[in-house]
Amino acid sequence: MITTRGQADGWPARPTGRRSIEWTAFERWAFRAAFAVLAVLLLLGVTGHYNSRSGGYLVLQQWFDRPLLLWTLAIPALFVAVLNVPWWMWLRILLTTAVTLLAAGTMVLWLFLATSTVVKGTQEAPGRTDRKIVQEETGWALDSTTAYYVDEGTGLTTRRWLVLAQGPHDPYDRAVRWSGPDRIQVDTDTGTVTIDLAADGRPSRELHLDG
Numbered sequence: 001m002i003t004t005r006g007q008a009d010g011w012p013a014r015p016t017g018r019r020s021i022e023w024t025a026f027e028r029w030a031f032r033a034a035f036a037v038l039a040v041l042l043l044l045g046v047t048g049h050y051n052s053r054s055g056g057y058l059v060l061q062q063w064f065d066r067p068l069l070l071w072t073l074a075i076p077a078l079f080v081a082v083l084n085v086p087w088w089m090w091l092r093i094l095l096t097t098a099v100t101l102l103a104a105g106t107m108v109l110w111l112f113l114a115t116s117t118v119v120k121g122t123q124e125a126p127g128r129t130d131r132k133i134v135q136e137e138t139g140w141a142l143d144s145t146t147a148y149y150v151d152e153g154t155g156l157t158t159r160r161w162l163v164l165a166q167g168p169h170d171p172y173d174r175a176v177r178w179s180g181p182d183r184i185q186v187d188t189d190t191g192t193v194t195i196d197l198a199a200d201g202r203p204s205r206e207l208h209l210d211g
Contacts, residue, residue: 027084034080045070054162055202058151061160068113075103115139120146125181130154131201133163133176133184143168148176150184152201161201167210174209
């Protein structure tokens with residue numbers, strides 16, 4: 001609806017408001033659904049990132065600490081949200097173009113940022129089946145990194161603690177082994193380092209080596 005204001009001097013009335021845009025029931029429902037999807041994806045991303053720290057729950061880290069994947073899943077919801085908000089048509093076109101460019105950029109990011117993680121080996125603690133050392137390698141060729149973790153617990157309650165992070169410039173294959181159910185030994189350039197584990201698997205120290 002256009003509102004007008006009369007002129008006392010006889011000039012024609014001129015518009016003072018803007019034409020309102022009706023928000024249909026379908027558009028309202030689609031926007032709310034898209035917003036709910038975006039909120040859930042954000043919550044999952046925060047949960048995964050929080051559990052990626054040392055001592056976090058392994059299953060939450062593996063499932064949800066995937067920012068590139070979650071962002072990719074969020075793009076269709078962004079499209080739906082942009083197309084179903086009662087904005088002016090030129091603004092819809094502008095925002096849709098921006099989301100399209102983001103989608104194209106995301107495909108490029110998959111080519112350069114997507115990495116693979118491979119489990120290279122595991123060692124169960126002596127006399128225990130709920131505690132083990134896990135060796136993982138992440139990345140490709142010369143840029144790969146190696147990490148040694150202690151997985152404490154079983155099933156959904158498994159927690160992962162970092163013991164050794166080996167950077168791509170470290171030329172040595174480090175020996176990480178059990179010397180008891182609560183003790184790990186790591187060979188370094190300066191000798192053997194002993195790491196004790198608490199009852200919940202927390203190591204007494206973390207080692208970071210990069211050559």
